[in-house]
Amino acid sequence: xxxxxxxxxxxxxxxxxxxxxxxxxxxxxxxxxxxxxxxxxxxxxxxxxxxxxxxxxxxxxxxxxxxxxxxxxxxxxxxxxxxxxxxxxxxxxxxxxxxxxxxxxxxxxxxxxxxxxxxxxxxxxxxxxxxxxxxxxxxxxxxxxxxxxxxxxxxxxxxxxxxxxxxxxxxxxxxxxxxxxxxxxxxxxxxxxxxxxxxxxxxxxxxxxxxxxxxxxxxxxx
Amino acid sequence: xxxxxxxxxxxxxxxxxxxxxxxxxxxxxxxxxxxxxxxxxxxxxxxxxxxxxxxxxxxxxxxxxxxxxxxxxxxxxxxxxxxxxxxxxxxxxxxxxxxxxxxxxxxxxxxxxxxxxxxxxxxxxxxxxxxxxxxxxxxxxxxxxxxxxxxxxxxxxxxxxxxxxxxxxxxx
Numbered sequence: 014x015x016x017x018x019x020x021x022x023x024x025x026x027x028x029x030x031x032x033x034x035x036x037x038x039x040x041x042x043x044x045x046x047x048x049x050x051x052x053x054x055x056x057x058x059x060x061x062x063x064x065x066x067x068x069x070x071x072x073x074x075x076x077x078x079x080x081x082x083x084x085x086x087x088x089x090x091x092x093x094x095x096x097x098x099x100x101x102x103x104x105x106x107x108x109x110x111x112x113x114x115x116x117x118x119x120x121x122x123x124x125x126x127x128x129x130x131x132x133x134x135x136x137x138x139x140x141x142x143x144x145x146x147x148x149x150x151x152x153x154x155x156x157x158x159x160x161x162x163x164x165x166x167x168x169x170x171x172x173x174x175x176x177x178x179x180x181x182x183x184x185x186x187x188x189x190x191x192x193x194x195x196x197x198x199x200x201x202x203x204x205x206x207x208x209x210x211x212x213x214x215x216x217x218x219x220x221x222x223x224x225x226x227x228x229x230x231x232x233x234x235x
Numbered sequence: 236x237x238x239x240x241x242x243x244x245x246x247x248x249x250x251x252x253x254x255x256x257x258x259x260x261x262x263x264x265x266x267x268x269x270x271x272x273x274x275x276x277x278x279x280x281x282x283x284x285x286x287x288x289x290x291x292x293x294x295x296x297x298x299x300x301x302x303x304x305x306x307x308x309x310x311x312x313x314x315x316x317x318x319x320x321x322x323x324x325x326x327x328x329x330x331x332x333x334x335x336x337x338x339x340x341x342x343x344x345x346x347x348x349x350x351x352x353x354x355x356x357x358x359x360x361x362x363x364x365x366x367x368x369x370x371x372x373x374x375x376x377x378x379x380x381x382x383x384x385x386x387x388x389x390x391x392x393x394x395x396x397x398x399x400x401x402x403x404x405x406x407x
Contacts, residue, residue: 065308072304077292080300085289090299097300101307168286175286193252194288200254219248222280225287231279 046202049074053122057108072101075126081196082130085179086137096133103129127198127206131188138180171229178228186221189214239266240273247273251280 052074059067076097083096104125111120179187185207192203204214246263249255255263267274 068308068311069304072307076300076303080292080296084292084296090293090296093296094299094303094306097303098306098310101303102310105307105311172286175283176289179287190287193254194284215249215254216245218252218254219245222248222251222283226279226283229283231283 050121050123057122061109068105071122075101075123078123078196079126079130082127082192083134083137085176085191085195086134086141088141092137096130096137100126100130100133103133124202124206127192127196127202131192131206135184135188174229175225178225181228182221182224185209185217186224189217190221190225193218236272237270240270243273247277248280250277251284 053071056067056071056074060071079097079100080093083100084093087093087096104122107125107129108120108122179190182190188207189203192198192206193200198206200214200218201211204211207214209217243263243266246255246259250260250263267277
């Protein structure tokens with residue numbers, strides 16, 4: 014029996030098959046993805062019917078995800094909040110349009126959020142001057158004689174270079190990498206959000222790692 | 236780098252973010268146990284991604300998002316969800332362009348229609364057909380081609396020609 018799964022065959026006792034589906038790779042989102050999507054759908058329908066409180070539940074449920082997706086691209090907490098706000102607004106409008114047009118494929122609200130956040134972050138990156146989230150000036154640029162402080166400064170500098178290099182990655186590589194290391198999304202979900210296969214997402218991630226190493230000046234393995 | 240190392244390159248990157256299933260992880264671990272080069276590579280990848288990761292959100296960041304749901308709700312448009320698809324900007328532009336075109340063509344269309352009313356019945360019946368046809372030889376005075384009203388109707392969505400003008404029927 015596969016750990017985490019229990020399956021009863023129909024016909025053993027006349028009862029319908031029972032299957033328990035484990036949650037996603039990241040447990041930070043609480044309930045499993047299926048029950049979360051159901052809760053989203055319920056709250057979305059309630060909001061579309063006029064229950065404003067239902068939308069608050071949607072926002073609170075996905076606030077951590079959206080923040081994790083946008084904060085790498087913003088300078089201040091206010092910018093992150095504005096980008097998060099725009100993400101929710103755009104995602105909601107996209108869902109409403111898709112439901113109005115009665116598209117056969119109903120995309121889960123969470124996937125809209127990821128798509129919109131990725132796009133808005135990309136536009137924000139394009140519009141803003143690139144920066145690093147590790148302010149070197151806070152650590153002091155004067156020569157540190159203390160070995161511990163010198164190591165900390167060196168690490169901080171390297172960290173800044175790496176984080177800066179993430180923003181310089183090719184678009185698809187950057188998106189896959191940040192969706193994994195920032196939002197900790199499973200690769201299946203990353204693939205669905207970006208419209209690629211899971212294998213393609215994994216290969217893009219590997220290429221992102223190699224490219225990142227080149228950008229920070231580390232030699233690739235022989 | 237051996238062929239086995241090359242085959243496991245992608246897996247090495249995925250291992251650093253815990254994305255291998257049990258079977259893949261076991262296969263890679265078995266290789267790492269005998270390949271110091273790949274062990275070093277795995278360590279470098281793990282360190283690189285650790286540097287790339289952002290620290291957890293600060294208290295300030297959480298505070299900044301405290302009223303996010305209120306802000307988002309305030310930014311939502313209050314209109315009721317329409318039964319039909321709301322017109323996009325592109326559709327509105329097309330409608331406006333179609334109206335302008337239709338207004339210009341309608342102005343040209345009405346004059347010949349009035350003239351055709353005075354022509355022999357056979358000629359008026361031919362002009363009522365909503366087809367575009369080249370002017371026949373010998374009819375130099377009718378070189379003007381009647382517009383495709385189905386196209387006009389579709390593009391403009393609101394154009395309607397007065398049926399009494401005899402300028403051809405419209406959809407509907």
